[in-house]
Each structure stands twice: as structure tokens, then as C-alpha cells.
Amino acid sequence: MRGKNELNTYFEELKAKKEKKSSQKEGKEGENNKNDEEIKEYIQFLSFCMQEKLSYGQISRLGKFLQSMSKNKKLKFLKTTNFDQEEIAKSTIQCFRPYFLENLEEKLKSSFYSLSIDNASICGENFCAIKVKFLELEKDESLATEITTIKNKVFAIQKLNESSTGESLYEIFQNRLFYDENLKKNFIGITHDRGSNLTACHKGLIKRIKNDWPNYFWDLNDPCHSFNLVVKHSLPTLPQEMTRFILQTHSHFISPERRAVLYTSENEDQESDTEIESDSGPNTLDENEFLNLLKNKGFYLKIKFLSHIINVLNKFNLKFQDQSLETFKLKQEIENCFNYFCFLSLNPKKRSCSLEERLKWNWNNSKVQKESFYKPEEFVSNLIVLLDQSEFEELKTLTRDEKSEFSKIFLPYIGKILSLLQKYLPFKDKVINNLDFVSLIDTPEKPFLEKVLAFNDKFQIIEKKDIEALTLEAMTLCSKITHYLNLNGIKNSLHLWDIIQKSERFNHLHKIIWAAQTLPTSSASIEQSFSLAGLFKTKTRNKLSPKALEGLMLIHQSFRKGKQMDITPKLIKLFKKVKEGLNDRKSGSRPFALKREPDPNYENDLANEEIFKSKGEKEIKLTKDYEIEKEEPLIICEISSQK
Secondary structure, three states: OHHHHHHHHHHHHHHHHHHHHHHHHHHHHHHHHHHHHHHHHHHHHHHHHHHOOOOHHHHHHHHHHHHHHHHOOOOOHHHHOOOOHHHHHHHHHHHHHHHHHHHHHHHHHOOOEEEEEEEEEEOOEEEEEEEEEEEEEEEEOOOOEEEEEEEEEEEEEEEOOOOOOHHHHHHHHHHHOOOOHHHHHHEEEEEEOOOHHHHOOOOOHHHHHHHHOOOOOEEEEOHHHHHHHHHHHHHHHOOHHHHHHHHHHHHHHHOHHHHHHHOOOOOOOOOOOOOOOOOOOOOOOOHHHHHHHHHOHHHHHHHHHHHHHHHHHHHHHHHHHOOOOOOOHHHHHHHHHHHHHHHHHEOHHHHOOOHHHHOOOOOOOHHHHHHHEOOHHHHHHHHHHHOOHHHHHHHHHOOHHHHHHHHHHHHHHHHHHHHHHHHHOOOOOHHHHHHHHHOOOOOOHHHHHHHHHHHHHHHOOOOHHHHHHHHHHHHHHHOOHHHHHOOOOOOOHHHHHHHHHHHHOOOOHHHHHHHHHHOOOOOHHHHHHHHHHHHHOOHHHOOOOHHHHHHHHHHHHHOHHHOOOOOOHHHHHHHHHHHHHHHHHHHOOOOOOOOOOOOHHHOOOOOOOOOOOOOOEEEEEOOOOOOOOOOOOOOOOEEEEEO
16 A cells, blocks of 8 residues: 555656646747747837938937836837827927927026027028027036036027028027027127128128127137138148148048048948049049158158147147137137147247247248247257157158258248237137136236126126125135135036035125136037038938927937936926817817918928918818928828819
């Protein structure tokens, strides 16, 4: 009996093991099937995105965004939303655009601001863009507190229907900025690229603003554009052989096919099947000539040193393109640039002269150059010491004649650069020369107070009745400057002034500092905005209206630094209004406005509907004609007469 029970137990254990094994096998098969299904869905998602011509980077970001929303269980809208194209397009113009513009306007009404303006062609159409610079408190995660930060925001993108004259630009200013007294009052500066429509004596934008503007505002010629002019106008002083080499090299690498090969995106496939056809024309780069020139040691060193000079100018150019650059550093950086080229070329006797003296010299004058610059051999020897010896060690091997030839090329060239820097950079600007009071460094009591009061005299920030109180605040701070400058963990002067204001609670001095920090440093960011606008308005989306383009730009800048947009009740209300309007129109509960006047500035806008007239009663069926993308089929309003 015992043996029988043991046998039954054995068979039951065997059966259980078999069932467990079978269950595990089924589980693995089920898991594999589940994995296959997930892979299938993922491939479906990838193939759809690729078919829609999204870049690999865009697909990655879209996937991670959906993944994040899925983890937070925020994808319920996928079941309830039909993703209607008309609704999406209208939300850009009638929801996002007014929401962001109103928010920006409210900030500018309560804070000083400066702006940059320019015009450019996008898909064959001429557009004007305005960007505003202002200060705003923002949470700093590393400091766990709010600090003042510099903001540069697109404020307006508007189509220029006829021309980009000073008059048409001024009209945009009046309509978009100067219609409100608070917006007018807080405007304190502008920067631009010296275009004739901006700087013309009688009809330029700046002159028109000054004629109609009661307050002083600062007008800065863009330093970045100045560096471009320095490079452009200095190159012709070089020998023809070198300028021809530069032009041919530029022509060789500027073609879109070569740039596509050279600058392949890191996110894209690194291999390319692009075939580069040989160029033809006067600036064609002859490869044999190119190699033969570079094999010449003397010519190679000339090109190498020229590259060094251009790189130095570009380094300073990039500093001014940085939109976080603080205004008081303008003076420091333009002086550093000028002093660098003096450092390369001036003999010891002239090096002792002050910057103020050097800025008075005529650097194009050969006599000045002869008196101020090194002798040929000394110049080359000095370069070997000053520059990276690993790169320019070969200068030592040049013969006396070769050194003389090298110096005869580059000393006049450096003289031309100094002359152009002297001409285009704002060395004599009184506002720039006084802005160092913002840094608090090397500011004894008297100069600090004088510069603060001089700044206020220009911009009229503080009223006359409060000047005595401003003076007292400035003198109070002067006695504590050393204490504040010795504090640890200060990120920049904006952060330093935040700490000072929290401690001292100045009523007037902090307004002067905010105004000074708001002044423009460059219009480079507006060029970047045009590049971005060109990614929205493309050949396949060339019907995108100016309002829609402006809305897309405003949305884009709200997502900077990977941060998601704050969805406020106000934005939700605007979106609901768009949906209600569409529902009313489609259901026919709201009559179609036959006599509505289309806006000439926004002829492609969604709101501009074509007006049809015919005899008898009409039934109007509204369908999707929004001219959003060229490749989309257009279905216009269908009208059927009823007898």
C-alpha cells in the first residue's frame, strides 16, 4: 500500500512539472507575441513619420514627448479628438498667436525693452521681423530661487506687400508697438544692420521715430554686422593671388551639394551618395592650382596666418551674437578686439600709448604704420612668440626676404583692420562708455554716481523730483560695494543686482540698472529668427499666411530649452472659442458674413473668406480652403442655387 502511494505521488509530481514547463513555454510564446506586436506598432509609427518627411531628430523628439505624456496618463485626447486640419490651422492664428502676443505686450507695458528689426525674403516674399529684449524673473534650479534673466522674443513677423521702405517699417511700428502709451514709454533702444531703409537721413525708420518720439532712445549699429564689414573691406588690401585663392575656395565650398556633404547632420545617416559636379566659371577652384599653391611654404603660411586673423574676428563676432551678453561688456569686448590687433603689430614704444590715443590715429596712413608697427623681421619674430608655436613654428624657417614679403602683406592689412574697427565699432558712444557702472567693478563713489546720473539724464528713467533720493541710494551702495563683490556664488551682474535689491530695497537705483541691462547688444538673433521662419514657410508651405507664420514662431519660442508650454485657463478658453466657432459654422447655426472686408495685409489668412454673390437664395457649404500647404488639395466653397 505504501509503495502504491509513493508511486501516485511520483506521477503527480511528474505531471505538475510537465504542466509548469508547458505553462512557461506558453508564457514565453505569449511574451514573444506581445513583443512582436509592440515592434509592429513601433515600425508603423516610424514608417508614418518617415513618410511625412520628418527628420530623425523630429521623430525621436515626438516619440519621447508621447512617451512622457503616456507615463503621466495624458493621452485621453487621442480618443476624443479628430485632429481636424481647419481646427489646427485656426488655433494657430486665433488661439496661440493672440495669447502669446497679449502676454508679451503685458510684459513690455510693465518693463523697459529694446528691440532689433530687419527685413528678409522668405520663399520669394519680403517680411519684416521685430524682436524684443527685456528682463524677466525666472526660476533657477541650481540656486533654487528666482533670478533676473535676459529674454529675446519674436514680437512680430509681418509681410511687406510693396516695399521695405522706412515709411512701411514705421507703419508696422505704429500698428504693432506705438499704439499704446505704456509700450511707447518703455521703449529705450534699437539695434539694426545699417540698412538704408533704417538709417537714411530723412526717410529712414530711425529718423522717423526720432521725429515723432519725445523721449531719447539708444540707436546701436549692430556690432556683428560691423565685423562682417571689417572682413569684407579689408580683404582687397591683400595681394591678388591671395584674394583669388580665397574667392575660389569660397566658391568651391559654398555650393549646396558640397555643403550637404561637409555639414551632414549628426542625427542623419553619415553616408551620402551625393555626386558633386565640377563647377565652371571664373571662380572655379582648379585642384592642381590649389595643391600647388599650398605646397608653396610661403603661401601656405600666409593663408594660415590670414585664417588666424579671420578666426579672431569671428570669435569676437560670436561673443556679440550671444544674446545673454550683458550690456556693460560691449565696451570691454570691442576694446579687447582692437587691442589684440595692436598687440600683434605695435612696436614697444607705441604699445605704451593709451587706447584713447590709438583711436585718434589714421591707421590707413603709411607714415603712421611705419612709425607704429614693428620692422619686418621683428614682426615675424614677435608672431612666433605670441601665437601658438606648434602652428606657426615654420615662420622661423622663412628667409629674410620671405619675412620681409610676409610683413609687407600683413602689416598694411592689420592697419586696414584697425582703421575699419575704428570706423564701424561704437568706441565713441557715450552710453557704452558709461555702462561699466552696472558691473560695480573699479567704480569709486564719485564716478559711479556721475555715470548713474548721466545715464538718467539721457533716458529720463527717474523724474527730477526723485533725483535726490536716487543720489542717496547710489551713495549708500558705494559704501557697500566691496561687500557685495566678495560674495560667493554670483552667476553674473544680473544675479548680483538681484541680491543687492533684495537686501537694500532701492526704489530708484534698480530701475536704472534694469534699463541699462535691457539695452541691445546685437541684432544677430533676428537673423536666426529668419532662418527659423524659413523652416516653417517652405516651398511646400508657401501659402502659409503671415499671421500663421507669426503664430508658429511664437509657439516655437515658448518651447525653448526643452520646457513644455504652460497651458493656462486663458489659453483653454481661446481654444474652446475656436472650436465653438467652427462647430457653429459647420452646423449652419451662425450666418456666413457676406460683407466682411478681407484684410489686405493677410490675404491668405484663414479668416479671409471669399464672398460670393448670385441671384436667388443660396445655400453655402463651408469646406477646407486654408492654403496651409501647397501639396494639400484645395476644396473651395460649394454654392448651390435653389429655385
